[in-house]
Amino acid sequence: MIYKVYYQESISQVPVRENTKTLFIKGDSAREVRIKIADRGYNVEFVQEVTGAFLEYEQQNEDFKVLEIE
Structure with missing residues (x-):
């Protein structure tokens, strides 16, 4: 499954929509995705599974890249 992660670059940064x-990321669950990026120091706001038409829409963006973190 593919998950979309909304985050701030620093754990100490207050979530502001304009800076999100x-x-x-590929993963089996939202929890697994959070574990995979835990060492990066991100302030994770939300992890959302991306499927169907939503995934097709996101894939049209030229900046669409899926990270495969082990």
Whole structure:
């Protein structure tokens, strides 16, 4: 499954919509995705599974890249 992660670059940074970044990660669950990126120091706001039409829409973006972190 592919998950979209909304995050701030620093754990100490207050979530502000204009500064929110996103990335896509393969994983079996939202919990696994959070564990995979825990060492990066991100302030994770939300992890959302991306499927169906939503995934197709996201794939149209030229910056669409899926990270495969072990």
